[in-house]
Amino acid sequence: MKILFIEDDTIETMKLHRTVSKLQMRFDIVEAKNGEEALAVLRSGDELPDIILLDLNMPRMSGIEFLRILKKDDKLKYLPTIVLTTSENRADLLECYRIGIAGYVIKPLKYADYELKLQKVLDYWSVNELVKA
Numbered sequence: 001m002k003i004l005f006i007e008d009d010t011i012e013t014m015k016l017h018r019t020v021s022k023l024q025m026r027f028d029i030v031e032a033k034n035g036e037e038a039l040a041v042l043r044s045g046d047e048l049p050d051i052i053l054l055d056l057n058m059p060r061m062s063g064i065e066f067l068r069i070l071k072k073d074d075k076l077k078y079l080p081t082i083v084l085t086t087s088e089n090r091a092d093l094l095e096c097y098r099i100g101i102a103g104y105v106i107k108p109l110k111y112a113d114y115e116l117k118l119q120k121v122l123d124y125w126s127v128n129e130l131v132k133a
């Protein structure tokens with residue numbers, strides 16, 4: 001499964017890699033540091049990801065701005081996008097669901113909890129039928 005991981009924080013990126021490396025299934029992770037970079041990756045002509053994991057607070061282009069553009073794009077709007085954030089802001093959550101997301105996951109502070117939660121998310125997506133581009 002190919003994941004586009006959109007996150008500005010390098011520690012968060014390391015956490016994801018560490019979590020994924022412990023799983024049986026193989027995940028191919030493509031990284032982008034903000035919404036702009038993510039759109040460039042998606043429009044590069046490379047094979048599209050199966051799912052997108054999206055942070056909300058990022059410089060240049062936030063997760064919500066990225067989501068708005070993604071959902072207006074006739075080709076990219078089908079990509080399941082799961083928000084992965086520390087924001088417990090209810091307005092952010094509602095806005096993301098309104099625009100269209102496949103999940104909203106709050107990152108636990110403790111690494112062990114993060115790992116358990118992320119494993120569940122990835123297990124869930126690994127049994128889903130995915131939009132093959």
Ligand SMILES: [Mg+2]
Pocket residue numbers: 007008009055056057058
């Ligand atoms: Mg961030």
